[in-house]
Amino acid sequence: MSVKLPLLVDLKFDRTKVGEALAQTFADRKIINLATSQDKDQDLSDAGYALLWKPDFRIFAQMPNLKAIFSGGAGVDHLLSLPQLPDVPLIRFVDPSLTTRMSEWIVLQCLIHLRKTLPHLDEQRDRRWSNIRVPEAREVTVGIMGLGVLGQDAAAKLQVMGFNVIGWSRTAKQLSNIETYDAGGLEDFLKRTEILVGLLPLTAETERLYDHSLFAKLRKGGALGRPVFINAGRGRSQVESDLVAALEDGTLGGASLDVFEIEPLPQESPLWQQPNVVVTPHDSAVSDEMALMRYVGQQIQAYEAGGSFDNLVDRKRGY
């Protein structure tokens, strides 16, 4: 019988759901769950794996036997920025449910801006039978920055809805269904893009990427009149003072934001009440606890059976 190394869990999610999902998935493995009072001061030295979301970096020194670290979400910037991160395989969470939910949110936001839902709701509030022209999806080009699993799924679904879709990624990517650009083609990509969808991970290169000069390069005078910025990647990729300025000076006609420089978005942020802006509380694609535990369980099982881990993070690349 193979040795089942303990799993250290430090997630800032719903405690009840995490507890239930752990109990169902890891019935025959020792779990150290830092969210429970009895495990809080446990000896971590025999932990073989760690499942983490925004952990305290000081726990790393207490786990000399770690074989792998799992991120509790699709992003890993919350781990890569930590000091003393052990040099073990780092694994992203990839899940069909996470992908589906992200695409739901992105298609919803693109349709909200296409069909001018916020202006319509304003008219409704005033009991006015409005006469706003709404363009058709094929008149609008959506440009997606970030062509990983999430970006590709969103692209395919936006195409089904009739949008023109183009894509951008740092390194060139050949996709059968959409035209793509890489680093060198950024200006050309932005010039065609009327709805910009951000799905980039947070790295040194993407930090503060979405600024006023970038917004000013997007396509003006298309079917929507002014371009729209949608971000479901990371908040620190957007310069929020520039975003507010671009909305106020007409460089942008609207936005949908699920991520922010500081989360929760501070009460005093002017983003809450900008016209034609949708703010959602970083819930575009919430990790489902059961799906997460199943994923981690399957990866550990494969590893302990002599296999390797999937969806490894490239630390140099940053995702």
Added chain:
Amino acid sequence: MSVKLPLLVDLKFDRTKVGEALAQTFADRKIINLATSQDKDQDLSDAGYALLWKPDFRIFAQMPNLKAIFSGGAGVDHLLSLPQLPDVPLIRFVDPSLTTRMSEWIVLQCLIHLRKTLPHLDEQRDRRWSNIRVPEAREVTVGIMGLGVLGQDAAAKLQVMGFNVIGWSRTAKQLSNIETYDAGGLEDFLKRTEILVGLLPLTAETERLYDHSLFAKLRKGGALGRPVFINAGRGRSQVESDLVAALEDGTLGGASLDVFEIEPLPQESPLWQQPNVVVTPHDSAVSDEMALMRYVGQQIQAYEAGGSFDNLVDRKRGY
């Protein structure tokens, strides 16, 4: 050379757009456009075709040589209810653009209710980082009533987005991708349906169909908690006093309405300001003037070349 019979046009659409589309499409055919002052009192007796949207029935008596009547929209109830409607082929407007736009609207409304957009926007207005649970599309069953071109397209796109989709039509329809019910299966269909999408034409059978007793049969206690009613068919199929009562007593948890018993929706209607209700001004799928003229032009051309008309209305059935 074949004789090109004149086309009588009586549409209540944007005059400029209609004028431009007519000029581009029927350069070598006589057009009598009742929206223009010079044609208003024209002799109509040589008109061979009529393109109509909510016309004055008295024009029929003036057109003894009519070969066919085209509806300016997908629905034909505005014609079938008229006295003295000539016994000539009656043709519905079927257009890919109309279908795409309708599906945009339906997918948008289903996603708005799935992702709890209206409660989110309320929280945003209060500058609150909300904590509303949003279900995933696969947890929700959308039931579509009306499985013509529009219903089938919407069904396919809702499935791509991850929803469970079932369908209902008066007479049984076998579709490869979705489970369908017919007249006898209505109760079973409603019992499974959490989001009801109405796409039915207005007929004697569908008038006042969506009433409190129907809403009460929809699925309760599913992922959305309470069921949602979406109507993009015809307003006179819904009993609006029942709809308001169902929203207020919790039988329904929300609605999206593009059509109303009386349009424009009267200022005093309580529907404007019901919580979790989206009202749009019958613009879910507006006929595009150019597409309409091209369609009518092609049909007439085919007929004059010895062919027959497509998309004929069955007057007994009512659509």
